[in-house]
Amino acid sequence: MEFVEKTSGMKYRKDKKEKQLSILGYGCMRFTKKGSSIDIDKAEKEVMEAINNGVNYFDTAYVYSGSEIAFGEILKRNNCRDKIYIATKLPHYMVKSKKDLEKYFNEQLRRLQTDHIDYYLMHMLTDVKTWDRLKALGADEWLKEKVNNGQIRNVGFSYHGNTDTFIQLLDEYDWDFCQIQYNYLDEHSQAGKRGLDAASKKGLPVIIMEPLRGGRLVNLLPEKAKNIIKENSRKRTAAEWAFRWLWNQPEVTCVLSGMNSLEMVRENVKVAKDVTAGEFTEEDFDLIEQVKNEIKRNIKVGCTGCGYCMPCPKGVDIPGTFHSYNMMYAENKKNGRREYLMCTALRKDPSSATQCIECGKCEIRCPQHIEIRKELKNARRELETPVYKIAKTAVKLFKLY
Template sequence: MDRRDFLKSGLFAAAASAIIGPKALAQEVEKQVVRERLSREILNYNPQMQYRPMGRTGVKVSALGFGMLRLPMKNGHVDFDQTTPMVRRAIEGGVNYIDTGRVYLGGESEQAVGRALAGGWRDRVYVTSKMPWWEMRSVDDFEKFFDQSRRTIGTDVIDFYHIHMIMHRAWKDYVLPYRLIEKMERLKSQGKIRFMGFSFHDSLQLFKKVVEYTPAWDFCLIQHNYLDYEYEAGVLGPKYAAANGMGLAVMKPVRTGFLARLPQTMHDALASTGIRKPDAEWALDYLWDIPEVSVAVSGMGSMADVEENLKYAAKARPNMLSPAEREALGAAIYAYRQAPGHIDCTGCYQCIPCPHNVAIGYILAYVYNNYLLHGNRQRALADYTVSMSPVQRGDPASSCVACGECLAKCPQHLDIPNLLARVRETMGK
């Protein structure tokens, strides 16, 4: 600060003190000092956004992350003209975590990120992407895919890089034999990625095995929400990741839109306690209440979604839910499980691998139970076909031959072959 600026600031402080009083002025100066310090410590700091530590990485990420999978579409392709302003508005609102993947939207998700971050916006955010193991045909594909992602996004460095969708088949047939973890470590040592991690879709048992395999993991991405507290890594996943020093991103906080547009029975259950807020806010608040959650990665399909989520994120705090709010969430879960025909599958994945590659837990716990509550067959079929390729998750219910191998493995003692036959009749496959 030069002499002229000093005199100006002194005159301003004297004038302000005369107007608002010395105590109020001191408080305002203290706030300004704090804001300036946070601006230096936090990328793209905005006082209207909340930020959380990302495990051992040493960086703080926005409580809300922009998930680049459910974008506005036009004629079967990403509507870049809509998407770019949405991403930039989120960044202006303090979001500093942009989550994409090589296979998202046929590669157009990474293109959308590149377009949105051009012109200086890249420097304001952490960018993620993911290595799709199921597309690999040789060990050389790892670095080839990585370089293609960098070029598409328009960046030299990818901040958070994942092995995409680790599950039993990925771990056994690709991650270990192809030495993908060592390849990630090499990229990190070369400065091409800042942090290495994985996204996950399988049982808590496998999740623990993956986390414990190497201390090199910096972070992970799991699916979690208030309905799925037993599903996949479940409610213990965040605690286990944090206990191992890892940052934790959570995907599908509104369960691919299900928790943003609740069926009436669940909506009424939440309202019965007298607490009223939008369905999506309930879902996000549940995650932000968990201290171990670093960032909730939310797909946003419109500018209205961006504005609403920014508003919710401004209030995000660990341990933010009151006892009455937790009771309301419990009532909503109970209402969900009372749906006629509900299958009491938790998606624990103890039944897989299935000898015929049927995606048992995903089909029963996720696709079919969602269908029962909403009755939207088109939406259910999208979850069933688009989100469940035979390589990634497994085959449809029609592949079940009723061999019975799954029966002894099920902790809920479900009659899995008969339940899959019901799904096959409903879904037509």
């Protein structure tokens, strides 16, 4: 999809209904806190700087503490609701009945001080059975009612999980858009490039979250990777390389950034106004590969996320497990364990390594000849902590999904 440019200089790509979304979106989860509350005056300056420079897509969620309320107040103070699109998310894991759907949605409207949501997502939809549970509660009929009366303009879902499940979910409802974690390090994990392409082929706008892996692709790069970027003649920052890699792909509609300083807003806006689709050269791609290789030097398992080992007869998410295990050493243990929890436990049907019965079918199909059964045991020992086990049990006991 080609860029559209307006007088602001910002670039835009169209959604399914021909609305123009800024290629840079504002993630409102990381507003700066002042004590235990959001520093709304600071956030207002940053949000308005973005709006004044053409950013029109703002993403929040019910469970982002204080975010919806703060953003709603900022819009009211500046009388600019009609200049932007609000994206927020239903906490479906808290929904036990159709009445809950109405309760949470109406609370979100009050928080945001609006009469409609432009882009409404099922938050962290993990698998088809989770969506089936929501449909059994009447979610599909409820969404249809809200779309028909104009309270919801577009219905989508955000996703953390493996590629195959993401592609299955695309066919489960007439979605208007979707949101995935995607960056040059996650090119072949989570929904991945294959998922991005599948969504694009269905005509769905794809919103990108975690373009910098929560800052990992800027602040926590290995020294050699930092030097590769520093010595390149283009003199781009690490963040700029990550954003340009994404915007180079026409399937990417909007990239979210959790901006919490005026400097960050201005830097990202500057890049978004300058970028050109398809601009990457062979040398640019080579730089990204060099950086990735430096990051991956500390990985534990040489899994490429190709998925040839799947499906596991017992439902183990093998690529997802290895991705989380590797993340523990390429980034830090907390991030790896968090990723594993989201992708294997917070779902209707768990997909943890502990379900492996050592049948060996996966190893026969693995093109990397990985000793999968052995490595799953190693991963399980480090990933399935007491905290993980408690969370997994809570999902079952309280039927959160």
